[in-house]
Amino acid sequence: MKIDGNAIRPGNVIEHQGGLWVAVKIQHTQPGKGGAYLQVELKNLKDGRKLNERFRSSEKVERVRLEQKEYTYLFESDGKYTFMDAETYDQVEIDGDLVGEKAVYLQDGMEVIVESYEDSPLSVQLPQTVELEVTETEPVVKGQTAASSNKPAILENGVRVMVPPFINTGDRIIVNTEDSTYVERAK
Numbered sequence: 001m002k003i004d005g006n007a008i009r010p011g012n013v014i015e016h017q018g019g020l021w022v023a024v025k026i027q028h029t030q031p032g033k034g035g036a037y038l039q040v041e042l043k044n045l046k047d048g049r050k051l052n053e054r055f056r057s058s059e060k061v062e063r064v065r066l067e068q069k070e071y072t073y074l075f076e077s078d079g080k081y082t083f084m085d086a087e088t089y090d091q092v093e094i095d096g097d098l099v100g101e102k103a104v105y106l107q108d109g110m111e112v113i114v115e116s117y118e119d120s121p122l123s124v125q126l127p128q129t130v131e132l133e134v135t136e137t138e139p140v141v142k143g144q145t146a147a148s149s150n151k152p153a154i155l156e157n158g159v160r161v162m163v164p165p166f167i168n169t170g171d172r173i174i175v176n177t178e179d180s181t182y183v184e185r186a187k
Contacts, residue, residue, distance in 0.1 A: 005059035006036070037055060094121050130177055
């Protein structure tokens with residue numbers, strides 16, 4: 001679907017220079033002379049290259065619609081992650097580069113969204129939050145809770161997050177998968 005160059009939004013996938021690119025950052029610029037343009041930071045979906053490009057409103061770009069389908073995470077082997085379609089039981093293997101840094105949050109049986117273009121997987125979207133156990137953290141020192149300071153904790157998957165002082169080893173917490181931050185204590 002063709003859209004105007006100034007209609008690109010963060011997260012849009014466009015076809016540009018013979019490849020698929022996702023818009024990461026956008027800055028609308030109105031120079032003193034000449035027409036306004038959109039400065040767009042693009043990231044290649046295949047190899048991760050970055051590119052800064054200017055699009056004017058008069059330009060047309062091809063916006064790509066990605067197919068989104070729900071899959072269940074099964075296992076990881078040799079840097080490849082295997083997911084199963086819950087409806088057809090078909091399995092798909094996705095390279096670790098496409099899963100990215102969020103792979104540490106994958107848990108057996110987790111429901112994820114796999115985005116693909118022409119039956120080729122491009123990315124994996126994990127749930128916004130996951131529940132994990134704190135395996136290591138410092139004990140709270142009496143009187144230290146007056147200031148709102150967080151302390152480091154290591155989770156069962158090896159990720160280090162900052163948690164409030166009342167969280168102890170063995171507690172289960174909810175963590176945001178986007179930025180690896182503490183959300184709340186699990187209920």
